[in-house]
Amino acid sequence: MGAQKGKDLLIKIHDGATYVAVAGLRSRKIAFNAELVDITHAESADRWRELLAGAGIRRASISGRGLFKDAASDALVRQAFFNGLISDCQVIVPDFGTISGPFQIAGLEFAGEHNGEVTFDVTLESAGALGFATL
Template sequence: MGAQKGKDLLLKIHDGAGFVAVAGLRSRKIAFNAELVDITHAESVDRWRELLAGAGVRRAAISGRGLFKDAASDALVRQAFFDGAIKPCQVVVPDFGIIEGAFQIASLEFAGEHNGEVTFDVALESAGALTFAAV
């Protein structure tokens, strides 16, 4: 994968009819994590840690920061947060693929400077298995 424009990384949330891009995001990030299961014991070679392959819990976290631009997607994000809803989401990574699955909004923050625009920060956590489709 060669160099890509950051603005081409998209976060989309399902609105009941289809996936809608979260408008106004200036930055976005997806991170994958896996917990490790330590099975080290008294007879481990030279007391080196041993791990159990494939046993840990996997999760994905999406975060973004931006400004209000589109009333419909803003309302969708706010309502999903206040409802505590788990929504289908997509993250489109250019020249890589589309990651899709259920996510819940873990935090939604608003900020504003006296002489600037109101911005928001959003963080989502995976709530089930994810799929990947190469593009």
């Protein structure tokens, strides 16, 4: 995979009928994490840590920062947060694939400077199994 434009990494939330891009994002990222299950014991070879394969909890976090641009997607994000909804989401990574599955908005922050626009930060946490499809 060669260099890609950051603006082509898209975050979309399902509104009940179709996937809607979260508008106005200037930066976005997805992170995958896994908890490790340590099974090291007194007889582990040279006291090296041992891990139990496939036993930890996996999760993904999506985050983005931007400005208000589209009333429909702004309302969708706001409604999902205040109603505590778990929404189907997609993250499209150019020349890599699409990650999709259930996410819940874990954080929604607003900020503004005296001489600038109001911005927002949104954080979503996975709420179930995720799928991956190549592009």
